Every structure is written in structure tokens, then in C-alpha cells.
Amino acid sequence: MFKRNRKATVIVILSAIIFVGNISFTNHLQPRFKNLKVLSANIADEQLDDVMDGFKASLGVKCNFCHAPSKTQQGKMDMASDDNARKDITREMMRMTNEMNQKYIANIPHTDTAKIQMVTCTTCHRGQAKPVVAK
Numbered sequence: 001m002f003k004r005n006r007k008a009t010v011i012v013i014l015s016a017i018i019f020v021g022n023i024s025f026t027n028h029l030q031p032r033f034k035n036l037k038v039l040s041a042n043i044a045d046e047q048l049d050d051v052m053d054g055f056k057a058s059l060g061v062k063c064n065f066c067h068a069p070s071k072t073q074q075g076k077m078d079m080a081s082d083d084n085a086r087k088d089i090t091r092e093m094m095r096m097t098n099e100m101n102q103k104y105i106a107n108i109p110h111t112d113t114a115k116i117q118m119v120t121c122t123t124c125h126r127g128q129a130k131p132v133v134a135k
């Protein structure tokens with residue numbers, strides 16, 4: 001009786017190890033986010049949050065300015081969906097901003113090398129969805 005119980009205990013512990021092992025394995029291989037084309041697929045949650053909060057602040061908008069509503073859950077947004085055209089516009093803006101920095105800003109002679117100023121969304125947008133044009 002005692003022997004059989006011990007065997008059962010060993011099996012329970014072993015399957016727990018396999019189960020836990022399996023979870024960390026899957027987490028490692030499957031990126032958390034489903035549809036990133038510009039940002040790194042391995043970006044940490046907090047970093048992605050920072051980028052999205054930055055977009056919100058620099059354009060003076062909310063998440064739903066760029067993200068589409070969910071088709072299955074009422075009142076929710078589907079962050080991975082590309083149904084809102086502003087998401088692709090934003091991807092182009094991200095590529096453009098990166099290129100400005102890498103191709104141009106990085107290569108000019110800097111008068112203040114201690115504090116090189118990079119182009120960001122705010123450089124142009126300044127809290128507006130469409131940059132204000134000086135008249």
C-alpha cells in the first residue's frame with residue numbers, strides 16, 4: 001500500500017515538473033505580441049506600453065485613434081488587428097522617424113555632442129494628430 005502511494009507521488013511530482021517545464025518553453029518561443037512589423041518581436045511588455053503611451057501623448061489621442069474595435073468582444077479593442085488604417089500610417093511614421101535619425105541626424109556635425117537631439121513624433125506633432133502648419 002505504502003509503496004504504491006509513493007509511486008503515485010513520484011508520478012505527480014514528475015508530471016508537475018514536465019508541465020512547468022513546458023510552460024516556460026512555450027513562453028520562450030512564442031512572442032507575446034502577434035503583429036509587430038516595426039518594433040522588435042521580443043519587446044518587453046513595459047517597453048511596448050511606454051511606446052504606446054508616447055504615441056498617445058505626442059499626438060494628443062487615445063488608443064482607439066489607431067486601434068480597431070474587437071469583432072468578438074463588445075466594447076473592447078483588438079490591438080493586433082490592422083483594420084484601422086492609422087496603424088499602418090503610424091508604421092510608416094516610425095520608419096520615417098528612424099530613418100531621419102539614422103541617416104541624417106546621426107551624421108551631422110553636432111554642436112553639442114553631450115546632448116544630441118533626436119527626431120521624435122513630438123518634434124513634428126506637438127500634441128496634435130496632424131502637425132500644425134505655421135501661417
Ligand code: HEC
Pocket residue numbers: 032033034035036037038039040048052053055056059061062063064065066067079080086087088090091
Ligand atoms: C498613433 C497610433 C497608436 C496609438 C495612439 C496606440 N497604438 Fe498601439 N500600436 C500602434 C502600432 C503602429 C502598432 C504596431 C507596431 C508594429 O507593427 O511594430 C501597435 C501595437 C500595439 C500592441 C501590440 C499588439 C500585437 O499583439 O501585435 C498593443 C498591445 C498596443 N499597440 C496597445 C496600445 C494601447 C494600450 C494604446 C493606448 C495606450 C495604444 N496601443 C495606442 C499604434 C498605436
Ligand code: HEC
Pocket residue numbers: 055059086089090093094097119120121122123124125129130131
Ligand atoms: C517630420 C515630421 C513628422 C514626424 C517626425 C512624425 N510625423 Fe506623423 N505626420 C506628419 C505629417 C506632416 C502628417 C500629416 C500628413 C497628412 O496631411 O496626411 C502626419 C500624420 C500622421 C498620422 C495620421 C494622422 C491623421 O489625422 O490621420 C499619424 C497617425 C502619425 N502621423 C503618427 C506619427 C507617429 C506615431 C510619429 C512618431 C513615430 C510621427 N507621426 C512622426 C509629420 C511627422
